[in-house]
Amino acid sequence: MSTSSVFTPLVPPSTATLLEQAYAKTNLDKNNAMAATLRSTLTKSKREKSKATALRTPQEMRSTIIMRLTELRERNDEHNATVARIEAELKSLKLQQNECKQNAPTAAAKYKFYQEIKCYVNDLIDCLAAKSSLINDLEKRALQLYSKNQRYLVNRRRQDVRDQAKEMAEAAKPVLAAARRTPEYEEQVRRAAEREGRRTRRRCERERNYLLATHLDGMSSDDEIADQQQEQCLATKALIETQAAEAFEDVNDDFCKIDLILIKFYAWRKTDMGSYQDAFVSLCLPKLLAPLVRHELLLWSPLLEEYTDIETMHWYQACMLYACQSNESVEQLKQDPDLNLVPSLIEKIVLPKVNSLVAECWDPLSTTQTLRLVGFINRLTREFPLNSSNKQLKKLFETIMERMRLALENDVFIPIFPKQVQEAKGSFFQRQFCSGLKLFRNFLSWQGILADKPLRELAIGALLNRYLLMAMRVCTPNDAISKVSIIVNTLPTVWLLTNSDTLKNLEVFISYIRQTLDNCDATNPLLMQSCDKAKQILQRLHSL
Structure with a gap:
């Protein structure tokens, strides 16, 4: 028997087997370690517990019991306080419930009133919005009517001046039959x-x-209009009046009469002043009433010979008496939120309308129109709290100054002809000089309303020094001194005070007076009166 048949060779373990054995050994070691740690922890906690239990004294136990009792008492007090608070709240809620039951009819009435006023305001806004386009159209047509008439008069006057200047220039030239x-x-x-x-x-x-x-x-102003043209103007004006009267024919009075509208808002104000102020009604009323005020002012103009005073208009009287009480004190009036209702309407409606009329219809060369406009603005600024910082007022003043500049550029024409020194007062030269003098007087009518500096620059620096003074240089001494006297008498008294800034603007004018006085023969009986008058003028100008 061979050796190989008796002994079986050893087979080495595979890699998988080795890994399984290593994993099993590692888990066993971990389990043993965890078991040892757990036994150690339990043993330690038992020792500490037994040690702690063994260390507690009666005093500590008593303190613990007292502390626990105190906590329970505090918690009980909190519960009692909560119960008391809940009971008080229940009583308060019952009182509120009873009060609400008592106030329920009043609250229901207020709710009904607020619903009614809400519906009324919505309907009023819709109504006025629907009529605004018609009012705008009528307002535009009325302005065009006045503007058309004024432009016709101004263009005719300027054409007459051109015709007369042409006639004077061609006076010495023979006119051919073919030219005629x-x-x-x-x-x-x-x-x-x-x-x-x-x-x-x-x-x-x-x-x-x-x-x-x-x-x-x-x-004088040439404002005569042909009968046919005047009839057309009256017919157009009557048509506008008719359409304006028919504008609110289909509207209930509660939505087109300012006094009835204000009654509705006064009822709100009287019912609940707090909500009236919270809704900013005082700020909204001027805008709400604006279409109706503009409707009443459609054909109104302070430039007309006969125009209705604002104080007599229905809108003014209704707004002026709004929320007015006979027993109201001055302090109460100062606290009234609707105190500025009329001034707000003046600022938002009247001033823009006057500005449009000035821009389109005012003729600065017309003394009557100028005095009417000056009087109206004077009264307006005196009776209403309109200060110089008011935007609409500043815009109006700027428009007035611009119109005056345009008149100075387009309406002042004083021809200088060699023979005009011997011409009578009715000559073209004298007429044109008086026209410029009239414009000078109209400019100075604004003293106290417009700022002095731009007014002096326009009236004295431009009109007097550039046009009138140049024309006076070709006049006879008597005629020149007479014109100088008229000019000085036209100047505002406040401008002629000592150390006034106006005297600086008048230096060229004063120099001309001195020169004229020096050229006059004081011994000449024909010039003695003029010389005395010139000395008085220089003395008045603080230059003698």
Whole structure:
């Protein structure tokens, strides 16, 4: 028997077997370690517990019991306080419940009132919004009517000046027969005939009023309109009035009468002043009433010969008396949220309308229109709290200044002809000089309303020094001193005070007076009165 058949060779274990054995050994070691740690922890805690139990004394036990008792008492007090609070809240809720039951009818009435006022305001806004386009159209047509008439008069006046200047320039030239047959010449002749006819009628009117002796040609305004054109204007105005009256025919009075509208809001104010103020009704009322105020002011203009005072209008009286009480004190009036209702309407409605009328319809060369406008603005600023920082007021003043500048550029024409020194007062030169003098007087009518500095620059720096003074240089001494006297008498008294800034603007004018006085022969009987007058003028100007 061979050796290989008796002994079986040893087979080495595989890698998987070795890994399994290592894993099993590792887990066994971990389990043994964890068991040892757990036994150690349990043993230690038992020792500590037995040690702690063994260390507690009666005093510690008593303290623990007292502490626990205190905690229980505090918790009990908290529970009792909570119960008391809940009982008090229940009593308060019962009182509130009873109070709500008592106030339920009042609250229901207020709710009903607020619902009614809400519906009313919504309907009012819808109504006025629907009518605003018609009011805008009527307002635009009324402004166009006034503007058209004024433009016609201004253009006719300027055309007359051009015609007369042309006649003066061509006076020495013979007019050919062929030139007389041209349409332009015939049209010029027709305009001249109409112009002289209007002057004759104005002269006759002054004779009837005994004003002919004191009148200077060129100081009156040529505002006569042909009968046919006047009838057309009246027809257009009547049509606008008719359409304005029909604008609210289909509307209930509660939605188009300002006094009835304010009654609704006064009921709200009287019912609950707090909610009235919280809703900012005082700020919204001017905007809400604006269409109705504009409707009443459609054909109103302070430039017209006859116009209705604002104080007599329905909207003014209704708004002025709104929330007014007979027993109201001054302090209560100061605290009234609707105190500025009328001034707000003046600022938001009246001033913009006046601004439009000034921009489109005012003729600065018309003394009557200027005095009406000055009087209206004076009264407006005096009776209502409108200060210089008011945006609409500043815009109006800027428009006035711009219109005055345009008049200075387009309406002042004083021709300088060699023979005009010997011409009578009715000459073209004298008429145009008086026209410029009238504009100078109209400019100074704004003293106290417009700022002095720009007004001085316009009236003295531009009109007086540039036009009037140049024309006076070709006048005779007597005529020149007479014109100087009129100019000085036209100047505001406050401008002639000592150390006034106006005297600096008048330096060229004062120099001309001195020069004229030096050239006059004081011994000449024809010039003695003029010399004395010139000295008085210089003394008044603090220059003698």
